[in-house]
Amino acid sequence: MSGAYVFLGPPASGKGTQAKQLSEKLNIPHVALGDLLRDAVRRGTELGKQAKGFMEKGKLVPDDITISLAKERFSRDDCKGGFIVDGFPRTLKQAEAFEELLKSLGFELGAVIYINISMETAVSRLSGRRSCKRCGAVYHVTFNPSKKGDRCDRCGGELYQRHDDEEDVIKTRFSVYEKETLPLVKHFTSLGKLAEVSGEESVDKVQSAMLSSLKLS
Ligand code: AP5
Numbered sequence: 184m185s186g187a188y189v190f191l192g193p194p195a196s197g198k199g200t201q202a203k204q205l206s207e208k209l210n211i212p213h214v215a216l217g218d219l220l221r222d223a224v225r226r227g228t229e230l231g232k233q234a235k236g237f238m239e240k241g242k243l244v245p246d247d248i249t250i251s252l253a254k255e256r257f258s259r260d261d262c263k264g265g266f267i268v269d270g271f272p273r274t275l276k277q278a279e280a281f282e283e284l285l286k287s288l289g290f291e292l293g294a295v296i297y298i299n300i301s302m303e304t305a306v307s308r309l310s311g312r313r314s315c316k317r318c319g320a321v322y323h324v325t326f327n328p329s330k331k332g333d334r335c336d337r338c339g340g341e342l343y344q345r346h347d348d349e350e351d352v353i354k355t356r357f358s359v360y361e362k363e364t365l366p367l368v369k370h371f372t373s374l375g376k377l378a379e380v381s382g383e384e385s386v387d388k389v390q391s392a393m394l395s396s397l398k399l400s
Contacts, residue, residue, distance in 0.1 A: 186293030187257075187285055188397075190269035191367060194356045195305040195312070196298040196382040197389055198269040199321050204390055205296075206267045208399070214256050216249060216270035218319055221345075223252075241347055241355035243273060243363055250280045257284060265290065273364045278371075295371040296393055298382040302357045309353050313342040327386055 188205065190198035199215055206213035220238060223231030230252065234244045243249075253271050256262070272278040285292055300308075311324040313333075317340025322329045329336045347356065371377040378396040382389055394400035 185263065185265035185290050187265060187290045188267045188293045189272070189281075189295040189371075190267070190298065191295055191364065191371070192298035192382060193300060193302070193305055193360045193364075194353060195308040196300045197386065198298060200327070200386055201296070201298065201389060201393055202267050202269040203320070205393070208394075209265070209267070211265045211267060212261050214253075214262070214266055214268045214271075215319070216253060216268070216273075219252055219256060220244060220249075238347060239352070241352040241359060243359055246274055246276045246280075249273070250277060253277075253281070254284055257288065257290075265293070272367065273360075275366060275370065278367055292374070292376055294378050294397055295367075295376045296397070297368055297371075297377055297379045298389065298393075299379065300382040302354065304383060305357055306350055306353050309345075309348040310350070312348055313344060315340040316343055317341070 190202045192198050199217075202213045202215065220231070220234050224235045224238065225231070230248055233248060237244045249271060253268070257266060257268075272281045282292070308323060308326070311326070313322045313324060313329070314320070315335035315338065318335060318338045320335050320337050321327075322342060329342060331339070333342050334340065335342060347353075368377065378393070380389060380392045380396060384392070391400065
């Protein structure tokens with residue numbers, strides 16, 4: 184049975200950074216719900232138009248939108264051998280829909296990797312985050328800089344700063360996370376699927392802790 188791995192944690196905990204590395208190690212796709220939504224907003228699709236206002240304010244996009252987006256993406260051929268998802272599920276309703284979907288697609292929930300950091304760390308990290316417009320690679324101007332300055336090391340694409348990485352919006356995202364998403368820690372612990380890792384260490388140290396908790400190192 185193919186496995187699905189979920190990354191859970193507050194904004195800037197390193198979900199995207201670690202999910203990308205695990206995806207390369209396991210050779211299965213990395214699906215980032217935030218990236219799918221930003222892409223829909225950029226393309227001006229109907230779904231993107233509905234999501235835009237919520238995202239700009241740091242609020243969660245309604246469950247029916249994110250659930251249908253996730254269903255469509257996980258059902259594609261490239262996910263048949265398993266996948267890694269960050270940013271979904273984020274509410275108990277999304278978790279229920281996700282578990283039903285896994286069953287219907289014949290996937291097993293491999294593990295939920297919970298990366299935790301403080302709000303102070305989130306604010307300091309997000310002000311320096313830069314993402315690649317072309318391939319989505321994530322950098323930090325101090326902690327993880329691109330060797331090519333404002334171009335991506337992997338593909339040469341242009342790096343940009345996200346609109347929701349302003350201090351006020353980050354604080355809203357963090358409090359929305361505590362209210363809506365933190366209850367999932369208890370939920371996945373009760374299913375015996377949670378692997379908790381501190382996100383306060385360096386990228387490499389977080390990766391080692393994650394791999395050893397998944398017994399992959
Ligand atoms: P999303 O894009 O998922 O944002 P997020 O959850 O707030 O998480 P981030 O992408 O900010 O952080 P991350 O944990 O991935 O960290 P990263 O690796 O980038 O969602 C955006 C919005 O979309 C939401 O606010 C909501 O509106 C909507 N949305 C998305 N999913 C939804 C859903 N399921 N339901 C409803 N709405 C949804 O790292 C951050 C920075 O820190 C980078 O610069 C990185 O280089 C650096 N860094 C990473 N790890 C370390 C480390 N260990 N040490 C030092 N620096 C580090």
